[in-house]
Amino acid sequence: MALRGGLIGCGFFAQNHLHAWGDVDGADIVAVCDRDDSRLKEAGDRFGISERFNDAEAMLAQTDLDFVDIATTMETHRALAELCARLGVPVICQKPFAPTIDEARAIVSTFAEARLPLMVHENFRWQTPMLAVRAALDSGRIGDPFFARISWRTGFDVFANQPYLAEVERLIILDLGIHLLDVSRFLLGEVESLVAQVSRTRQGIRGEDSATMLLKHVGGATSVVDCSYAARRDPDYFPETLIEIDGPTGSIRLDPAFKLTVHWPGGTETTEVGPRLLDWASPPWHMVQESVFNTQQHWADCLRNSEAPSPSGADNLRTMALVEAAYDSARTGDVVRLAD
Numbered sequence: 001m002a003l004r005g006g007l008i009g010c011g012f013f014a015q016n017h018l019h020a021w022g023d024v025d026g027a028d029i030v031a032v033c034d035r036d037d038s039r040l041k042e043a044g045d046r047f048g049i050s051e052r053f054n055d056a057e058a059m060l061a062q063t064d065l066d067f068v069d070i071a072t073t074m075e076t077h078r079a080l081a082e083l084c085a086r087l088g089v090p091v092i093c094q095k096p097f098a099p100t101i102d103e104a105r106a107i108v109s110t111f112a113e114a115r116l117p118l119m120v121h122e123n124f125r126w127q128t129p130m131l132a133v134r135a136a137l138d139s140g141r142i143g144d145p146f147f148a149r150i151s152w153r154t155g156f157d158v159f160a161n162q163p164y165l166a167e168v169e170r171l172i173i174l175d176l177g178i179h180l181l182d183v184s185r186f187l188l189g190e191v192e193s194l195v196a197q198v199s200r201t202r203q204g205i206r207g208e209d210s211a212t213m214l215l216k217h218v219g220g221a222t223s224v225v226d227c228s229y230a231a232r233r234d235p236d237y238f239p240e241t242l243i244e245i246d247g248p249t250g251s252i253r254l255d256p257a258f259k260l261t262v263h264w265p266g267g268t269e270t271t272e273v274g275p276r277l278l279d280w281a282s283p284p285w286h287m288v289q290e291s292v293f294n295t296q297q298h299w300a301d302c303l304r305n306s307e308a309p310s311p312s313g314a315d316n317l318r319t320m321a322l323v324e325a326a327y328d329s330a331r332t333g334d335v336v337r338l339a340d
């Protein structure tokens, strides 16, 4: 029997969730919820889902669900997740997990007390190119990395699809840098200290639209994590993350168009590590869209096999701590040490 899921929030990014759930083995979305009638109707009609609700409490009361997928923006995550926990329903929740780490901690405690599975939909670590970089590191050819640069820079108008981003005080680190900080942990491990610098270039927005962060990882490796929504470039590689990693015996490069080069004493190998083009996906979004499928398939597999998801809510607190540290550092100019 397939797991029965309910999706809350039928907005811009949830369209990818709904398409991907259609491809996931072992789980179906049987109910959708949005407080906006037109978005609810559009999603229900498009994906053939007849159980439709304006209110999450009503959806949970009237539908028998094995999990809930929360795809609303962050301000609503805590209340919705806690509602699910009260009713004993596991949750996968979009990033940012919450507006602040204190709220994210509260969600994690609630789920720990209820002994319920909780995953954050952190899809960058599930991108096919990122998994290929992780596999190249695991092959041991370059040794233990001592340096990485993780870079995401674009002039793509993110505000067109997500107008609410123009209003937030904490913009690119919390919205996009959070993915890259998670990738830095995924590739180089936990972080000891961090220093950050931010700037705002675009007119008419409240938050920072560029950030550069310098991280010292446990064990001594350094990473530079940089992102910008204000980089005018041609070609523009949106939405690709470019990566350079150096180790004692070689290097790994993830270059534009998903070109992965591993150089080590045995030679130099270049491969294309692009995503599959799913039949509902379209460039330039296809890599992101495939990672949404990968993330959701992983969640369904973990739920069915009673395994811990990656990242769990508790794991994502460590990424949230880096976000908070970056904002603290940008404000004070100081290096921020992370708690153990």
Ligand SMILES: NC(=O)c1ccc[n+]([C@@H]2O[C@H](COP(=O)([O-])OP(=O)(O)OC[C@H]3O[C@@H](n4cnc5c(N)ncnc54)[C@H](O)[C@@H]3O)[C@@H](O)[C@H]2O)c1
Pocket (backbone or CB within 6 Å): 008, 009, 010, 011, 012, 013, 014, 033, 034, 035, 036, 039, 054, 055, 056, 071, 072, 073, 074, 076, 080, 094, 095, 096, 121, 123, 161, 162, 164, 175, 288
């Ligand atoms: N992982 C990624 O690559 C990625 C990319 C884009 C957006 N996101 C994340 O996805 C989340 C959603 O972003 P979006 O751009 O789709 O937002 P959106 O505003 O387009 O959609 C959110 C929807 O949730 C509904 N909603 C809000 N509160 C609700 C509630 N309490 N009950 C029912 N419905 C409610 C709104 O009516 C809206 O339709 C954000 O957290 C964003 O950061 C992730």
